[in-house]
Amino acid sequence: MGTAKVPSPSSAAGKPVTQPGKLKAVNLNFYYGNYKALHDISLEVPANRITALIGPSGCGKSTFLRTLNRISETIHNTRVEGQVLLDDENVLTVDVTALRRRVGMVFQKSNPFPKSIFDNVAYGLKVNGFRGSLKDAVERSLQRAALWDEVKDKLQKSAYALSGGQQQRLCIARALAVDPEVLLLDEPCSALDPIATAKIEDLLFTLKDQCTIVIVTHNMQQAARVADRTGFFLLGKLIEYNTTEIIFKTPTKQETEDYITGRFG
Amino acid sequence: MRQFSVELDELHEKVLQMGGQVESAIHRSVRALVERDAELARQVLRDEARINQMEIEIDNVTTRLFALRQPMARDLRFLTSAMKINTDLERMGDLAVNIAQRALSLVAQPPVKPLIDIPRMAQLVESMLLRALDAFVKGDAEVARAVLTSDDEVDALRDSVYQELVVYMQKDPATVPAAVDLIFVARNLERIADHATNIAEDVVFAVQGVDVRHHATEVKNA
Numbered sequence: 001m002g003t004a005k006v007p008s009p010s011s012a013a014g015k016p017v018t019q020p021g022k023l024k025a026v027n028l029n030f031y032y033g034n035y036k037a038l039h040d041i042s043l044e045v046p047a048n049r050i051t052a053l054i055g056p057s058g059c060g061k062s063t064f065l066r067t068l069n070r071i072s073e074t075i076h077n078t079r080v081e082g083q084v085l086l087d088d089e090n091v092l093t094v095d096v097t098a099l100r101r102r103v104g105m106v107f108q109k110s111n112p113f114p115k116s117i118f119d120n121v122a123y124g125l126k127v128n129g130f131r132g133s134l135k136d137a138v139e140r141s142l143q144r145a146a147l148w149d150e151v152k153d154k155l156q157k158s159a160y161a162l163s164g165g166q167q168q169r170l171c172i173a174r175a176l177a178v179d180p181e182v183l184l185l186d187e188p189c190s191a192l193d194p195i196a197t198a199k200i201e202d203l204l205f206t207l208k209d210q211c212t213i214v215i216v217t218h219n220m221q222q223a224a225r226v227a228d229r230t231g232f233f234l235l236g237k238l239i240e241y242n243t244t245e246i247i248f249k250t251p252t253k254q255e256t257e258d259y260i261t262g263r264f265g
Numbered sequence: 266m267r268q269f270s271v272e273l274d275e276l277h278e279k280v281l282q283m284g285g286q287v288e289s290a291i292h293r294s295v296r297a298l299v300e301r302d303a304e305l306a307r308q309v310l311r312d313e314a315r316i317n318q319m320e321i322e323i324d325n326v327t328t329r330l331f332a333l334r335q336p337m338a339r340d341l342r343f344l345t346s347a348m349k350i351n352t353d354l355e356r357m358g359d360l361a362v363n364i365a366q367r368a369l370s371l372v373a374q375p376p377v378k379p380l381i382d383i384p385r386m387a388q389l390v391e392s393m394l395l396r397a398l399d400a401f402v403k404g405d406a407e408v409a410r411a412v413l414t415s416d417d418e419v420d421a422l423r424d425s426v427y428q429e430l431v432v433y434m435q436k437d438p439a440t441v442p443a444a445v446d447l448i449f450v451a452r453n454l455e456r457i458a459d460h461a462t463n464i465a466e467d468v469v470f471a472v473q474g475v476d477v478r479h480h481a482t483e484v485k486n487a
Contacts (some may be wrong), residue, residue: 022484050400058336220337221335246340248337248341249337249338249342249474250474251338256338257339260337260338261336261337261340263337
């Protein structure tokens with residue numbers, strides 16, 4: 001059926017973004033050597049909401065995610081142009097370690113330290129010179145990550161003894177231990193079964209009141225389930241960014257519609 | 266994905282087939298009325314079962330596609346529209362049957378007056394349905410929107426039929442039963458036109474993602 005036309009805001013609007021922008025990208029360009037991976041990305045991530053980034057493999061969504069806490073700098077020969085702002089402060093001017101405490105990250109393949117469950121969560125606190133009760137802080141993080149009940153009787157066991165889904169929630173607990181303002185998740189559920197995925201999605205719902213969440217996912221149904229706003233990336237460009245309802249019900253760009261209806265390629 | 270494309274095309278076909286059968290039912294029921302053809306009217310009554318069966322089939326197919334294909338964007342809107350168009354078509358089929366029943370009743374009575382407005386209404390109404398189905402096939406929201414503006418003329422004809430027949434009834438009470446049948450026919454045709462506009466509105470939503478229902482002035486000025 002014909003091309004999608006732009007629907008009028010009054011007929012198709014989702015809830016307007018009233019939350020202030022927690023994280024902002026302004027005219028962001030990113031290079032791996034000479035290869036331009038991100039083209040002029042401008043995007044505002046609202047506070048206390050879940051923002052999903054979708055797009056085909058190689059579209060730049062993970063690259064973009066990694067610029068938000070400058071973890072992209074750990075890769076050789078990369079260059080950033082433009083700005084990333086955290087609470088209107090340029091992240092390049094903020095101490096990078098402090099930045100990564102405020103903006104935590106969870107990866108696709110869970111990567112717990114080769115330590116006990118307890119030590120995994122406590123590590124970040126210890127390294128940051130935490131003075132309070134480690135025991136209480138670890139329990140609090142594991143509670144927030146909906147893992148406490150499953151591990152409370154075996155905190156000294158190796159993290160590797162946990163299932164894939166549990167390890168991922170442990171990584172979330174580890175990230176939460178230092179009380180981040182933002183949590184970045186790069187395809188956190190792609191290695192997990194539907195039940196483990198559902199647990200993590202439920203967890204994200206409970207976390208967003210305390211945290212701003214950005215999730216990269218290649219699973220469109222996941223974006224549809226959890227995200228308040230969704231951005232569609234293609235070939236390093238941000239094609240469309242809007243409420244999830246609009247993206248999946250009445251997208252305004254043909255490329256977006258082609259991708260989400262599976263007509264791609 | 267290719268499988269889903271095939272399934273969507275098949276659903277498209279089914280809706281068109283049903284539309285064709287409904288259009289034929291309307292056409293034949295009015296012809297039976299105008300030509301006082303009882304057998305043609307009975308044929309319409311017999312064919313109703315086929316239309317009803319198609320309604321069930323189309324609902325089954327769309328529900329299945331919702332369950333198994335997680336449709337998004339235009340596919341999602343196409344499926345929700347197909348379900349609604351399905352219902353409108355089935356109602357139009359019912360109304361055609363009612364017209365055929367009135368035709369049978371009228372054949373058994375002397376004619377009241379030469380029929381001019383009712384065939385004119387039928388022509389308009391059939392055109393609305395055919396254009397709405399055409400818009401559906403082609404995904405053409407402009408053709409669909411044009412259907413919406415024809416509704417007023419149908420309403421005006423129904424009022425004119427009513428007023429004319431009231432005069433006949435006042436002059437000669439013996440015409441009352443037949444005149445009342447004719448008034449019902451006009452009302453049924455007007456209702457069929459309403460369903461055709463519903464279909465057109467659904468096509469606009471499927472194609473453009475805009476809901477134009479109940480915004481008569483806005484649409485006519487568009």
